[in-house]
Amino acid sequence: MALSPEMIEFCESWMRKADSYTGNYLSDYYNKAFTLFTLYNRLYAEATFTLAREGTITLAGDKPFPDSKGAKEYAPQFIGHDDLLTHLLNNSDTKLSVQSKLSFLKLSPPY
Numbered sequence: 001m002a003l004s005p006e007m008i009e010f011c012e013s014w015m016r017k018a019d020s021y022t023g024n025y026l027s028d029y030y031n032k033a034f035t036l037f038t039l040y041n042r043l044y045a046e047a048t049f050t051l052a053r054e055g056t057i058t059l060a061g062d063k064p065f066p067d068s069k070g071a072k073e074y075a076p077q078f079i080g081h082d083d084l085l086t087h088l089l090n091n092s093d094t095k096l097s098v099q100s101k102l103s104f105l106k107l108s109p110p111y
Contacts, residue, residue, distance in 0.1 A: 007046055014039040042072040047078030 018035040021028040048070040052059045057074065059066070063078070066074075076084050088094050102108065 010042060011039060046076040047075045051078060
């Protein structure tokens with residue numbers, strides 16, 4: 001599914017901001033994490049509203065925004081589970097990070 005030009009510009013500008021933190025200072029790690037967190041919040045909100053407009057999901061008007069489902073279910077559904085997994089596994093930094101977290105938890109990678 002395509003993102004609007006405004007959403008693409010938002011993502012690109014926040015990625016530039018995240019990339020600007022060099023890691024020379026401890027605060028860079030917090031600032032980068034907060035920046036990426038903000039970006040993902042916007043992405044899953046956009047995914048949730050897009051899926052609702054398309055009729056793929058239904059949002060209850062009398063309930064709060066479904067942040068948890070938006071972040072964990074609707075964003076991957078919007079992106080495409082297979083595409084998401086392919087991109088995660090083909091990015092060496094991400095793959096290494098996932099492997100180190102799984103190793104720490106004494107779990108095996110799913111691939």
